[in-house]
Amino acid sequence: MITPMLAGILFLSWLLIFCAIKVATTKNLVHSVFWLAGVLLLMAAVFVILGAPFLAGIQVVLYTGGVITLMLFGIMLTQRKPDTQVAMDAENRGPALATAVGMLLVLLTAIWGTPELATMTPSPQMVGASEVGKIFLSTQLLAFEVLSLLLLAAMIGTIVLVRKGDH
Amino acid sequence: MLLQVLLTVAAILFCIGIYGVISRRNAVGVLLSLELMANAVNLNLISFAMFNENGAVGQAFTLFAIALTVAEVVVGLALVVLLYRTRHNALLELASDLKR
């Protein structure tokens, strides 16, 4: 039974997996960042299909906007020749593949070996920004504040780490 | 069926991330692969939230996860810059001080 939702997700899934493989394997680091941007955008699309447009927006703004820019700056700061194809792969490609495949097998066993998952149906609802915002400022207020504290700590930590002169 | 497909996609992304984390020599590359893994987890969270009556809480939780990932990326990049400053390269095998 192929619903339009499932069809859309299956289509996006192929693209996602392709982009992800490119992220993990491409030789050029800058290309890798752009492939990651692709993954993040596709993920935002999936979020929209799943009924989370606010989250999709956040994903685009925060990830595709912020993180990708940060990554590019990181590469810019650490590569002497930006276009040089740095040797990206370690010699332990085989073991890495083995571990990844092993983990995938275990996860697939868990997912497809659990019949309850097959019979579950999605609840057709869209969750907008206002609802999420209410949750942040009501039941999850404490977690929200702790998170802001964490972001502050991360910011200060970053500044301390990269500050020049005291090494 | 739909949930299983979503979870499978997330699992595949997660495992591709594993492969990248282990095999990348460049610190930025490792961070990119970590982003893949984090996104796979986010996809899982959203999927379960969609199959739940109280999906809004799941979305809020996902937002927390995204914020955490961003913080992690920021600190990680700071470390990469630091590594480059001391080793003049971002190759992770140069940072093998733990061995000595």
Next chain:
Amino acid sequence: MSPLQLGLIAVFTPLVVATLLVVIRPLRHTGKPAAGLSILGAFASLGASVMLMVQSLGAHPVDVIHEVRWLPVAGETLATIGVQLDGISIPMMLVVSLVATCVQVFSFEYMNTETNEDFGRYFTWQSLFLFTMQGLVIAPNILQLFICWELVGLCSYLLIGFYWKKHSAGRAALKAFWITKFADIGLLVGLIAQYSVTETFGWDPATVTALSAAGMINVVAALYFFAVMGKSAQFPLHIWLPDAMEGPTPVSALLHAATMVAAGVFLIVRAFPIFIAAEQAMPVISVIGGVTAIAAACIAVVQTDIKKVLAYSTCSQLGYMVAALGAGSLMGGYFHLTTHAFFKALLFLASGSIIHAVHSNEMADMGGLFKKMKVTGTVYIIGSLALAGLPFFSGFYSKDLILETLFESAQHNPIFWVPFIACMVTAGLTAYYMGRVIILVFFGELGEKSSHAHEHGFAMTAPIVFLAIPALFAGLGGGQLAHLYGVHDFHFAVVHFTPVGIAASTLAFGGFAAAYAIHGLGMAGGLVNSLTPVGDFIRSAPIDRSWLFVYRSILSAGAQALGWFDRYVIDGAINAFGASLINTGERMRNMQTGRVNDYMHAVLMGILVMAAFSQVWLRLGA
């Protein structure tokens, strides 16, 4: 005062003195006052013992056993300690305290060249010894006897090594300690064996019956006798006693002549019910006693050191006692123990007096001393005659009794001919070597170092003169002693003539005559010269050397084997274990590449394993 109170006074006064002297250091270091305190304690012990003796010679003999429970275990008592005052212990208490008092008084002057610290130390140990010896004598069971037995051994060790700065004294103390400890294994094993069979440490008839029923009586008696061989210096464990002469001479008189070495004989006397029931062990005991008597006498003949002569003589006389006890005569052994204590202590103290005057132990340095030291000379001769067993001296009665007992036993069991003949020959030898000492020391040419000799003060002459009285007359108390011991078939007679007695007396006279002929008149020089190599051989201490050889070959080889085992097997195992750890560590170290990727890989593999396990668990386990 009741007998129990008197007994406790006799035992614990020296302990109080010793404790005071040990704990209060300034008092010990005062020297003379400490010695005075110790002598007072000895006199108190002597007084209590005399009163006990008087009481038990009266109409109602003292027979008190007072025991307190010791080592209570789960409501039951493992053992008791206490006081047993009867006809066996009271005479010994009197002997011990009397000799100890005489020796301490004698030491007061004899040791006066020592520093105050050493003086106090000496008397501390003397008091401690008196306590432990009295505790041994009054022991109502073998366990308490064993404890005190070890303690007197400790005192012996301390007093032999009194001049510990002298290398030979330290060695002698160690030698005495180890050899007696080696023998004491017998006592320890024996009393464990006895307890495991009978669950008592006593020597009452019920215990003996139980031991006999279990077939253990001979084993236990033999084990006890092994300890006696060490303590009472029986052949071939006698080798520590001559070396023990390294201690001060009064110590030799008290410990190594009169009392401590007699503790072994006293053990046989005390536990006589056990020994008399051991019918197979007894002839062996008697033969060992006889062999000791004659062997030690032979060695004594060739000694040049005046104390060594007496030391071997002590061995010899202890052999007499053991031979008599082995023949089943409690009276013979114990009577001789009593008389011997007096005249041997007298001889040692008199020797001490001579040594103190001449500043040498060698008889070659002496000679012609009788004119210089009339009192000492007189009592020395009295002691020698008593030792030789000349008629009407104390030794005569006890020695005759032994010889007659052995002769009688030989009629029933031919094995007793061995100790009998040995003891008969020894009677002659004893007279000979004592005569030799008398002639060499007191008569003849004035020795090189003896020209300035002179008699000593009251504290040294009074004890030896006093001891001469029992040396002369103690034999006359045989009847009373037999009564005390509970021996009823012994009839004492001041003047008695039996074939054995006449033969022994004749041999003793012959010994003296031979000594006079050879050493006084210089006759039979050719014979003496031809025997010189024999003398040299005996003086070179062949038995000591064989023990040394045994010690080296067995113990050292064993020690070396154990050392090898320790070095190569135990150490090797430990080293191999350590090396394997290091080796494993070296290999494991390579796991730590220092690469971040590898660590992440490890973490992820760990997660993989956990996830896989949870899946397997969920699907197969539950």
